[in-house]
Amino acid sequence: MIEVTRLNGDVYYVNPHQIEYITASPDVTMVMLSGKRLVVKEDYQSIFNRIVEYRSLIGAFKNEE
Numbered sequence: 001m002i003e004v005t006r007l008n009g010d011v012y013y014v015n016p017h018q019i020e021y022i023t024a025s026p027d028v029t030m031v032m033l034s035g036k037r038l039v040v041k042e043d044y045q046s047i048f049n050r051i052v053e054y055r056s057l058i059g060a061f062k063n064e065e
Helices: 044-057
Strands: 002-005 011-014 019-024 028-032 037-040
Touching: 002 037, 002 044, 019 044, 028 044
Parallel strands: none
Antiparallel strands: 002 011, 019 028, 028 037
16 A cells, blocks of 8 residues: 545555556546546655555566566
């Protein structure tokens, strides 16, 4: 799970495997596989780095090499 912050300050933990795509125009919005949209304070690069760190932590990259 990765930590993200909604615009109202609430902290959420999201399963990055459930993210379908991320837009940044101008607010960063994560669109989940369920269709739910989460507008967050973090910038795209921060979310990307958290996803890479999470996947590294769980060993996901070992299967992708």
